[in-house]
Amino acid sequence: MRAARYHGPGDIRVEEVPKPEIEAPGDAVVRVTHTAVCGSDLWFYRGETDREVPSPVGHEPMGVVEEVGDDVVSLEPGDRVLAPFAISCGECEFCRKGLHTSCANRSSWGGDNGGGQGEYVKCPTADGTLVKVPDRHADDEETLRSLLPLTDVMSTGHHAAVSAGVEPGATCAVVGDGAVGLCGVLAARRLGAERIIAMGHHEDRLAIAEEFGATDLVTARGDEAVEEVTEMTGGGVNHVIEAVGAESSMNTAFGVARPGGTVGYVGVPAGVEEAEFLGAAFGDNIALRGGVAPVRAYIEELMADVLQGTLDPAPVFTKTVDLDGVPEGYAAMDEREAVKVLVEIDA
């Protein structure tokens, strides 16, 4: 089969690789039809994190089940499924409490499982990981495009909003206008927030934020942005979504939080070395909640809304490529020409 692999910073190649096969009775093999390039893929692409060379890439697969192991009970060949970015058993203490990313038997895409950006993946603990799309929606291209973000960014934005305690009538600020931040806006609106302040620096992305329900846009940076939000809200907001993970964005998030408020963070704190934000957090009892999103816990709930037409994160896909276009997709995201890249695969 063909799959995208990482060969070093800036170097993604689509190559012939062995097709993954059922190895354990809980496995399923999925023919990938749709996948995406993630903002977090840019870390290794930019050489900011280490990664084995060569190694399969991608962690947001959607496709059709081709084969299942003997123990798989919830799926059969031909089912349209989507998969969270994390593989979980569905049975342990943490899966049972909806914290699938801390699954006691967790594994990841890549390696022997294959990467999401390839023609096939093998999914261990398939019953605990894959979510079936109801048959009558399984071949509707437009619906599939709207469902794909549930594998990562939409569910992550939702986790941020839930972690920030967004509730009906709330005022909420969203730090970051990447795909996750935009999905955070959408999630906050879905949870009933009445005022949603989107904070970012890119006009095209903030236009999507407005489409998604942002009521106010703040384009200033740093202290100036904090002052602007503090001013417009009479002292800060009770619910802040941090969707970047940089030191500056953490400081901004705590800066715009109202005393007693909560920052829901889902941006991997890759560059946060100094704990400066703790000063504001401590002095004004601003809570920090969230972390890596247990996407699996949210997919059914969000899928129901997508299928009934009340939730549509598809606009985060501003560019579409085929499998051969994956390297171009990385480049477009690296250069911020695309918010998020959809990959359509026809194996």
Added chain:
Amino acid sequence: MRAARYHGPGDIRVEEVPKPEIEAPGDAVVRVTHTAVCGSDLWFYRGETDREVPSPVGHEPMGVVEEVGDDVVSLEPGDRVLAPFAISCGECEFCRKGLHTSCANRSSWGGDNGGGQGEYVKCPTADGTLVKVPDRHADDEETLRSLLPLTDVMSTGHHAAVSAGVEPGATCAVVGDGAVGLCGVLAARRLGAERIIAMGHHEDRLAIAEEFGATDLVTARGDEAVEEVTEMTGGGVNHVIEAVGAESSMNTAFGVARPGGTVGYVGVPAGVEEAEFLGAAFGDNIALRGGVAPVRAYIEELMADVLQGTLDPAPVFTKTVDLDGVPEGYAAMDEREAVKVLVEIDA
């Protein structure tokens, strides 16, 4: 009047100073009868934080109201009162939501108000700050000794336990065996925790922790301590009280937390520069809640328990001095000879 003042690192002197007077109609002047030396007083005592020289010290006053301004409605001369370490108006948004430490009109002990470690203090916004002890308990020395910790350490330990989400049946770990950590143990037991793991390095303090309800004691340090707690709890605890505020104690707190758990922190993060703990926090969705304790919000509730005999934090006072003994009290705490020093003042 006489009061303790700071003259530089290691130099506390009891001196003649002007007695504070009513200046605003909401003020009250209190004759201090009991106060304490706080672990946080050691920061300036050790030269770790800057402080004006000379300046009055102490922030845990209890005493008898001597005079009130024209607008004070809830107090009259002769009332026995205790005061939180923070002065609050009781009327603003944040006081109304129980976050008195973020009071829009807050002020502090020291300066013109006088320090708690002196014969008299002036309390601005007295109605919002001072709490009256019921008359029939107002002169019982033993009761007063048990009430005094509510001005700071007991209420702070309680805030940590509340922030950590301790509830009936919970398993809880307490990082730190200072007065706040010990009060955290007491608070966790009061809130119904069934297993309380006290973590510290001082035998005498851990003996108090046991008296306060700790079911397990862990004296190891760093990674070894984390391994021990992880092992004995089958993977960590859902509720962690962080009562130190050092980088190492934050790492320990997040290290012993179970995925999806909560760290309730009340140790001022003075030495936390590297945000290393964020890695564990993010990966396993461990929340960070708490901050400077809104003591005022908790005093009535905790006082009711002290008065009915079901709560007694007095054992944290392992040394008692008079006003002239305040410098000796600082030295005893600095050398860890005393957990917390009670100061009895007879003006």
